[in-house]
Amino acid sequence: LIKLLIFAWAIFNFNFVNNPNENWVSIWDRWDSGSYTSIATSAYLLTNSKLEDWAFRSHFPPAYPALIFLVSLFGFSIPFSGVLISLVSNILASMMLYKLALYEFKDKQIAFASVLFLNLFPTSYFALSVYSESLFLFFTISSFYYLRKENYLISGLFALGSILTRIVGVVLIPIYFLYFIYNYYQNKKINLSLFYLCLLPVLAVVIYMGINKF
Numbered sequence: 001l002i003k004l005l006i007f008a009w010a011i012f013n014f015n016f017v018n019n020p021n022e023n024w025v026s027i028w029d030r031w032d033s034g035s036y037t038s039i040a041t042s043a044y045l046l047t048n049s050k051l052e053d054w055a056f057r058s059h060f061p062p063a064y065p066a067l068i069f070l071v072s073l074f075g076f077s078i079p080f081s082g083v084l085i086s087l088v089s090n091i092l093a094s095m096m097l098y099k100l101a102l103y104e105f106k107d108k109q110i111a112f113a114s115v116l117f118l119n120l121f122p123t124s125y126f127a128l129s130v131y132s133e134s135l136f137l138f139f140t141i142s143s144f145y146y147l148r149k150e151n152y153l154i155s156g157l158f159a160l161g162s163i164l165t166r167i168v169g170v171v172l173i174p175i176y177f178l179y180f181i182y183n184y185y186q187n188k189k190i191n192l193s194l195f196y197l198c199l200l201p202v203l204a205v206v207i208y209m210g211i212n213k214f
Contacts, residue, residue, distance in 0.1 A: 032060075032131060035056065035057045035060050036064055036065045036130055037065070037078045037130060039057055039060060039065035040068035040078055040082075041069075041078060044211060058211060058212050060132075061132075061165055061166060062164060062211060063132070063139075063164040063165040064082075064135050067081075067135070068082045068130075069081075071084060079130055082129075082130030085135060086128055086130065086131065086135070087128060087134070089138045090119075090127045090128070090138075093134060093137040093138040094115045094119060096141040096142045097114055097118055099145055100144060100145040103148055104148070133166075135161075136162060136165045136168075139158045140158070140159075140169060140172070142155075143158035143162055146158060147179065147197075152193045152194055152196045152197050153193065153196045155196070156176075156197050156199070157200060159197070161204075162204075163201055163205060164208065169204070170205060173202070173205075176198065179197065180194050180198065
């Protein structure tokens, strides 16, 4: 509801008279959005673009633009697909944050407040733009939730998604490593399923480096 209100507020306040080429979707397609939509359209191929622009796009991980492309196959425009993914991802991230906070604190008020503040912070409108932040939040929060639930395969898969959405997700690798050590000292044995936490995030890094290499 908060995100829909922000969406409506932006549309109501945008000056469409002075910007006749804009519409209610294109106003969310700004700055780095162009890189995501270009990758969704042409992947990482050097097509009708300057070499430096192509090199710049290679720094953007593939998960978000890949989803934009898949959603666009249902007949939606590329920008609308990006906005839709951001909105849905933000809702899912809010749901996972509620579950994580409830699991940690056993208090529904704290869980609700966590979600409320996530959606009210001053620059939360970026979560509606054609940016990867909402998808990254969903993947990252989910990785922590399933880590706490000791479902290491699912946690590792979400970490892979996190890194392939925003490279800053690599911070999960040392966190998983510390958890691996903690789990060993707690149980005095190696839990083989914990290797998912090591292998899947590293696989994501290898994929990202391969994109930048080739």
